Amino acid sequence: MLSRIRWPDTPLRVCLVGGVVRDALLGVPHGPDIDIVVEGDAIAVATLVGRDLGGRVITHGRFGTARIELPHGRHVDLVSARRETYAQPGALPDVSPGTLSDDLGRRDFTVNAIAFVLAGDGEGGMCDPYDGRSDLTDERIRIIRDGAFREDPSRVVRALRYAARLGFRMDARTEEQARAAAPDVDLQATRVADEAARLLGEESAPSALAMGSALGLRWPDPDPHRDQRLAALAGALGQPGAPAPAAWALRLGLGVDPGQAATAAMPHWARGVAAEVRSGLDLAGAISQASRPSEVDALLRALPEAQQIGVLIGGADAVTRWWAEWRDLVPDVTGSDLVGAGVAPGPVIGRALSAVRAALIDGEVSGRGEQMAVALAVAGRFR
Numbered sequence: 508m509l510s511r512i513r514w515p516d517t518p519l520r521v522c523l524v525g526g527v528v529r530d531a532l533l534g535v536p537h538g539p540d541i542d543i544v545v546e547g548d549a550i551a552v553a554t555l556v557g558r559d560l561g562g563r564v565i566t567h568g569r570f571g572t573a574r575i576e577l578p579h580g581r582h583v584d585l586v587s588a589r590r591e592t593y594a595q596p597g598a599l600p601d602v603s604p605g606t607l608s609d610d611l612g613r614r615d616f617t618v619n620a621i622a623f624v625l626a627g628d629g630e631g632g633m634c635d636p637y638d639g640r641s642d643l644t645d646e647r648i649r650i651i652r653d654g655a656f657r658e659d660p661s662r663v664v665r666a667l668r669y670a671a672r673l674g675f676r677m678d679a680r681t682e683e684q685a686r687a688a689a690p691d692v693d694l695q696a697t698r699v700a701d702e703a704a705r706l707l708g709e710e711s712a713p714s715a716l717a718m719g720s721a722l723g724l725r726w727p728d729p730d731p732h733r734d735q736r737l738a739a740l741a742g743a744l745g746q747p748g749a750p751a752p753a754a755w756a757l758r759l760g761l762g763v764d765p766g767q768a769a770t771a772a773m774p775h776w777a778r779g780v781a782a783e784v785r786s787g788l789d790l791a792g793a794i795s796q797a798s799r800p801s802e803v804d805a806l807l808r809a810l811p812e813a814q815q816i817g818v819l820i821g822g823a824d825a826v827t828r829w830w831a832e833w834r835d836l837v838p839d840v841t842g843s844d845l846v847g848a849g850v851a852p853g854p855v856i857g858r859a860l861s862a863v864r865a866a867l868i869d870g871e872v873s874g875r876g877e878q879m880a881v882a883l884a885v886a887g888r889f890r
Contacts, residue, residue: 521543524544526540531623544622545585546588553585588606589604607622608636615655621634637651647676654684657684657688660688661692664702668702668705671706689725694771704773707756736820750813756778783817784816787814787816790821791820801868804833836868838878839874840875848879859882
């Protein structure tokens with residue numbers, strides 16, 4: 508796609524930056540987002556490029572940023588090069604126009620501060636002022652400057668996410684400063700919570716949480732069964748017919764201390780899913796002890812999807828059969844059939860159909876005639 512773009516003829520640089528450059532150098536797939544820094548007016552460049560590509564351009568004049576939305580869910584983000592300062596730790600940065608060097612210098616880690624020049628001075632070359640390519644080779648996460656975690660504690664979570672995803676490690680200086688900042692990495696802070704949600708959204712979340720515990724973060728669940736539960740989640744979601752709540756919210760419930768998860772600056776629905784999957788762990792025993800398949804059905808049908816997943820992770824293997832065979836079972840007999848046979852409309856119809864469903868699940872009836880006999884017998888008892 509980038510090869511199709513006709514960049515404006517300018518001495519100022521237009522550069523590909525961030526994760527897309529990092530992942531290209533590593534030879535690994537990158538997501539649909541592409542980040543570009545412009546030394547100058549990013550909105551003007553985006554307007555020209557968006558028109559050329561036939562994309563929809565969304566601009567934010569206050570921040571000097573623009574997004575070009577393209578077909579198939581892809582987009583290109585353009586931002587005017589800027590510098591940032593922080594009035595106090597954890598505050599939003601104060602932003603002012605800057606150069607490419609300023610823009611790379613405001614970033615978090617060396618591996619994310621590499622630029623490829625698409626147009627302008629140095630076109631076709633790399634700009635790597637912090638030797639991020641060496642850190643890619645050495646599989647190392649390294650902060651650009653001292654105090655980066657103090658400026659923004661959410662960067663600690665980002666370091667863990669990148670280290671776990673890429674299979675890298677923090678260098679000694681970065682790890683030392685991350686450990687010092689750990690008490691300030693609070694899930695009640697919006698930026699930290701947002702980064703934690705991204706971390707929990709990745710398959711490598713168990714590894715990231717383990718590293719976070721070793722650093723001294725307060726919110727990874729200290730339960731020794733944490734990693735086992737998170738590993739079991741992947742298997743649970745892969746079962747035939749398994750429901751699919753947001754995986755990151757499920758990991759919030761299985762991998763984060765319950766008290767911390769309940770007060771995190773995250774959406775209410777996500778905290779609800781987290782509480783449900785966690786509570787499902789405690790219900791596994793009762794469902795495992797059910798003596799008949801119909802009892803399992805009655806118990807599980809009353810539970811939210813996340814709670815069902817928790818039950819399976821807690822050890823109740825009957826959940827997998829319920830998802831695959833019993834949950835969506837529909838008797839051949841309907842309420843209309845019963846009314847046609849002389850049963851008066853009302854609650855008795857529901858009781859009769861429930862009895863038929865239970866008999867089917869328990870293997871006590873098969874064809875329509877047997878099902879009808881069970882339904883009429885139950886209805887007759889309630890006349």
